Amino acid sequence: xxxxxxxxxxxxxxxxxxxxxxxxxxxxxDSTILDGLIKIREEQDGTLALRCSCRASIxxxxxxxxxxxxxxxxxxxxxxxxxxxxxxTVEPMSNFPVIKDLVTxxxxxxxxxxxxxxxxxxxxxxxxxHIASNESMTHLLGVMNCxxxxxxxxxxxxxxxxxxxxxxxxxxxxYRFVADPRDEDKKERLGKLNESSGVWDCSRCLACxxxxxxxVAPMERIVKMxxxxxxxxxxxxxxxxxxxxxxxxxxxxxxxxxxxxALESTGLLNISGLIDLAVIGIKSLFKGKIPPPLPHKPKExxxxxNIAKRLDSEESEE
Amino acid sequence: xxxxxxxxxxxxxxxxxxxxxxxxxVDKLGIELEEIEKAACTGAGVLQEKNQKLxxxxxxxxxxxxxxxxxxxxxxxSTCQGVISQANHRVVKDPEYLAEINKELEKEGLHYSGKTxxxxxxWILLEDIGIKSLQDMFNIxxxxxxxxxxxxxxxxxxxxxxxxxxxxxxxxxxxxxxxxTGASATDYAGKTRCCGxxxxxxxxxxxxxxxxxHTGDAKDEGADAMxxxxxxxxxxxxxxxxxxxxxxxxxxxxxxxLHLPQLIGMAMGLDAKELGINKHLVSTANFIKSIKTxxx
Numbered sequence: 001x002x003x004x005x006x007x008x009x010x011x012x013x014x015x016x017x018x019x020x021x022x023x024x025x026x027x028x029x030d031s032t033i034l035d036g037l038i039k040i041r042e043e044q045d046g047t048l049a050l051r052c053s054c055r056a057s058i059x060x061x062x063x064x065x066x067x068x069x070x071x072x073x074x075x076x077x078x079x080x081x082x083x084x085x086x087x088x089t090v091e092p093m094s095n096f097p098v099i100k101d102l103v104t105x106x107x108x109x110x111x112x113x114x115x116x117x118x119x120x121x122x123x124x125x126x127x128x129x130h131i132a133s134n135e136s137m138t139h140l141l142g143v144m145n146c147x148x149x150x151x152x153x154x155x156x157x158x159x160x161x162x163x164x165x166x167x168x169x170x171x172x173x174x175y176r177f178v179a180d181p182r183d184e185d186k187k188e189r190l191g192k193l194n195e196s197s198g199v200w201d202c203s204r205c206l207a208c209x210x211x212x213x214x215x216v217a218p219m220e221r222i223v224k225m226x227x228x229x230x231x232x233x234x235x236x237x238x239x240x241x242x243x244x245x246x247x248x249x250x251x252x253x254x255x256x257x258x259x260x261x262a263l264e265s266t267g268l269l270n271i272s273g274l275i276d277l278a279v280i281g282i283k284s285l286f287k288g289k290i291p292p293p294l295p296h297k298p299k300e301x302x303x304x305x306n307i308a309k310r311l312d313s314e315e316s317e318e
Numbered sequence: 319x320x321x322x323x324x325x326x327x328x329x330x331x332x333x334x335x336x337x338x339x340x341x342x343x344v345d346k347l348g349i350e351l352e353e354i355e356k357a358a359c360t361g362a363g364v365l366q367e368k369n370q371k372l373x374x375x376x377x378x379x380x381x382x383x384x385x386x387x388x389x390x391x392x393x394x395x396s397t398c399q400g401v402i403s404q405a406n407h408r409v410v411k412d413p414e415y416l417a418e419i420n421k422e423l424e425k426e427g428l429h430y431s432g433k434t435x436x437x438x439x440x441w442i443l444l445e446d447i448g449i450k451s452l453q454d455m456f457n458i459x460x461x462x463x464x465x466x467x468x469x470x471x472x473x474x475x476x477x478x479x480x481x482x483x484x485x486x487x488x489x490x491x492x493x494x495x496x497x498x499t500g501a502s503a504t505d506y507a508g509k510t511r512c513c514g515x516x517x518x519x520x521x522x523x524x525x526x527x528x529x530x531x532h533t534g535d536a537k538d539e540g541a542d543a544m545x546x547x548x549x550x551x552x553x554x555x556x557x558x559x560x561x562x563x564x565x566x567x568x569x570x571x572x573x574x575x576l577h578l579p580q581l582i583g584m585a586m587g588l589d590a591k592e593l594g595i596n597k598h599l600v601s602t603a604n605f606i607k608s609i610k611t612x613x614x
Contacts, residue, residue: 157512161527205512206475256327265519
């Protein structure tokens with residue numbers, strides 16, 4: 001079959017701006033996008049730069065943006081993204097500097113992974129292999145599937161506006177050690193992750209969960225670490241206050257007390273933050289939008305609050 | 319056509335114009351709504367961070383209440399839709415977990431079979447009303463307008479929980495509905511990104527960078543207004559647009575942000591003020607004027 005592939009080209013050496021180039025190639029029905037790109041490079045345009053290795057979605061080298069979202073091109077068939085022969089657009093990953101064409105520079109990716117100390121830390125020198133039971137490690141199987149392809153980083157909406165954010169891949173890796181039964185540095189790790197650029201800066205947009213080719217679900221790990229950090233006593237963050245106030249409101253009223261949530265998350269001692277809220281509040285008042293002074297409650301709200309009390313105590317027992 | 323209605327906290331609180339415009343529009347669409355009065359807040363993913371099971375029980379309870387009413391659910395908030403869908407997805411693929419939650423619900427005489435459908439108004443327009451019938455109800459030509467869609471993360475991700483594989487049009491639903499009014503849907507990178515609301519009270523600087531980027535980019539691409547099916551996105555994109563644009567050197571707050579039913583109501587010829595289009599913090603005066611002049 002004939003495939004139309006539009007590739008974003010960029011060569012810093014010739015000083016030209018990035019541009020799109022169209023290719024038309026003959027491929028088989030089950031060809032992957034990587035097959036197509038390699039064919040273009042071998043038969044039509046030897047200057048096309050791309051990175052790949054295993055061709056079996058194990059090495060994590062060939063992450064690129066396909067029709068706008070990051071994918072391993074060796075795992076994605078052309079037919080899958082172009083069922084009616086539509087043009088397939090291939091671009092380098094976002095949130096990475098581009099070296100040439102589809103090849104991105106991974107230095108910041110690796111330095112962020114290194115920043116979370118990606119190894120088990122113990123207080124003693126193990127004399128032999130430091131073994132954990134199978135049962136105590138099964139919860140880590142998902143996160144250990146990560147092949148460091150960078151797809152989640154490419155898609156991360158928080159990194160898009162703040163390159164200092166640790167990001168989904170490194171944070172998922174951090175969880176892999178925070179939750180390792182052998183690791184003895186959990187509290188210190190969580191303390192560091194609780195600081196700015198850490199777990200609370202994730203916008204919970206689910207983009208990393210959606211694009212991960214290995215179902216690592218980085219965002220779920222990040223959210224889990226927020227809870228673990230709170231359990232370890234790291235409570236001096238607006239993130240903690242926000243989660244706490246939100247949960248309390250539902251437990252007390254069954255629904256959200258927006259006014260209280262805004263005040264408590266901001267922090268009652270954060271004067272500039274409170275002034276900021278007041279400005280929005282006053283503007284809303286002028287538009288005839290009066291924030292409800294009392295939290296709205298569902299009918300028979302006690303049914304909800306009883307469930308909340310029961311499950312809350314159940315969780316704290318665990 | 320009748321649905322169990324789950325308006326969500328924001329439509330009852332900070333965005334009353336969403337509630338009102340929804341009521342006006344469903345009336346025209348011939349949709350009858352019965353509010354699930356006993357339903358709790360979905361937890362918006364925040365409660366779930368602390369106690370996922372509690373979040374799941376409350377959302378499955380909402381689905382069970384609708385089951386008792388014998389109705390599918392209609393939502394008007396991307397976040398509510400997403401969070402209920404995620405809970406539903408978890409129990410449907412794990413019958414043991416569902417049984418565990420049902421045990422909790424039995425104390426209240428409720429039971430969930432796993433079959434309640436929950437749909438955002440946007441999907442109902444597309445799948446239950448149908449674009450053709452919807453267009454028959456429009457009597458204002460909006461073809462000279464350009465509207466930027468802004469979906470809200472939880473209405474498009476994760477695709478498995480939202481049934482996007484089975485209903486691929488949901489991925490483009492807002493573009494389709496905007497175009498059905500005759501208007502153009504602005505093409506810009508931000509439409510499926512994060513509005514920044516979830517981190518507004520945690521990292522305001524980053525949150526406002528998102529607002530400035532999306533509203534600024536949409537404006538640069540020629541948008542007259544932005545349309546969103548998510549009142550949480552609306553709170554940030556509208557409420558904080560002035561500060562965000564100023565802080566990030568993206569000019570003045572000049573992009574009105576409309577709720578989805580306000581767009582539909584406008585196309586139906588309903589009065590802009592009745593729809594509450596004048597209730598937004600970013601001024602809509604010029605926009606309302608331009609509807610009147612361009613359309614007449």
